[in-house]
Amino acid sequence: MTPRLVVATGNPHKLDEIARLLGGSIPEIRSGSVELVAMTDLGVPPPVEDGDTFEANALIKARAVAAATGLPALADDSGLEVDALDGAPGVRSARYAGDDASDADNNAALVAALADVPEDERTARFVCVAALVTVDGREVTRRGTMEGRVVDQPRGDQGFGYDPYFVADATDGGRTNGQLAPAEKDTISHRGAAFRALAEDVARLLDPA
Template sequence: MRRKTLVLATGNEGKIRELSSLLRDLPLRILTSRDFPEVPAPKEVGETFFDNAFLKARHWALATGHLALADDSGIEVDALGGAPGVRSARYAGPEATDEDNIRRLLEEMKGVPRENRTARFRCVIIVYHPSGRWIKAEGVWEGLIAEEPRGNQGFGYDPVFLPVEFDFTRTVAELSPETKNRFSHRGRALAALREMLPEFLRGL
């Protein structure tokens, strides 16, 4: 299969590391949106993870003339009615840091008992070709919200998410990158995507 260029539609270093690692053995030349400084990033105005992933993938594919991969992901907390959800990255405000978002989340979860701290990470990935063809994959990772941050791996809400696979005893930020990739919402979405990609690429 002829090697194609794939643009990762993100400037987030954590996502770039994870996506590049998970895609490394595919016949793809990986670039990121940072390789196209002249192209402005689109506004993420969608109401769902799919909306935002689709508009980002389509924008970067049409702007660069290459395949583009975009994901939109976030954390859904049952006690908060599914929030932060699609607004996870901006939960504490438009310029919020990961620490700001975690602080707000923990403040809103103060006093919530362990059995009601259920949550999940959700990820939707779109690969879009400039011809208009595209494919979609989704992954979900179930767990609980910790009462305080722990660990220094990962990014985003990783320090306060206790995944079910480890009996809720370790946060994602306490896992190695390899372990996280094996279980994570993004890893699961990419595993599903990898099943579709060879046929999709052959048809382009």
Template sequence: MASANPHKAVEIAAVLAEAMPAVKIVPRPSELGDVAEDGETLADNALIKARFVCAAAGEPSIADDTGLEVDALGGAPGVHSARYAGPEADPVANLSKLMAALGEVPPPQRTARFRTVVAVVLADGSEILADGVVEGTIATAPRGTRGFGYDPVFVPDEAAPLTFAEMSAEAKNQISHRGRALRALAGRL
């Protein structure tokens, strides 16, 4: 896996295990270093990461990039979601910036979606892309203790009034953007 994020590794492994139990997901070894996510789109970033790890490891690689698109913010943070509060920002800073940017925007106007693009690069250089989207809204305050990133404020339409962070991992994976992208990908492998 091209990500060193252990939360993503767990999510990806759980979803792919359903369709492809023989596949083993291993987070990117730290000795490979960081991969610059400087693409203009989520697909660009997913491919950058998957290509890098496949070339370095000589093994097939899977990578994803996810963006939270908030309508009241013109689609921001979007492709910059992981670095919304700056290049060295952590998830808490990103979440704080999002909540400040939304300020007094009323709940009906807090519509948003999570979008994930998953890329697989095989040892022969072939590439496969899949995407997944989940529609929802941004809560007025963080709720829940599970998940990571923007999960405490994202309320998926299909599970309202719960945020992703209030849902079990299994329930979240059934409707999440990443789960949908991974299931679409599994159908293409």
């Protein structure tokens, strides 16, 4: 049977993104000799994310999935921190407009909250903390960030979440994350930085020698 790592997500976009990011550094994942599988494909329900930091929530998810499946687990928690909003939405980014909010709901709430804030004061960053938890209790977290600003009109249909409203400092021409091809976004994204940093830990798990 193909060795598996369980990813604490039910989002197919995120599963694909993590597979790309780790596959760039880990041949076993790139070739498919180690499979990444979503927790929902194994019938694991999402745990309650009640931590007050990205690190806490990433570990909550990874611990729950490792315990439920008996397999090593990967998780991440990520969100948008807007300086003019004192760091909000932060750890509540996925639930900014309410517990059952859609991406459209959250984006509308963000635009409304920033309605009176000049564009040059809309500095923000995406933050991602990636976690690895093994069945014998080893835990590691790695953090990545992407600095930029929030715009008031969406551009592009790539990505998900707040991507159409976020312009990263590392891009040219004022393109939003929603206008970046996946491979281009991977090179500068918060999730890319976090999972590239975690790749060494995952590789060590797969080949402890």
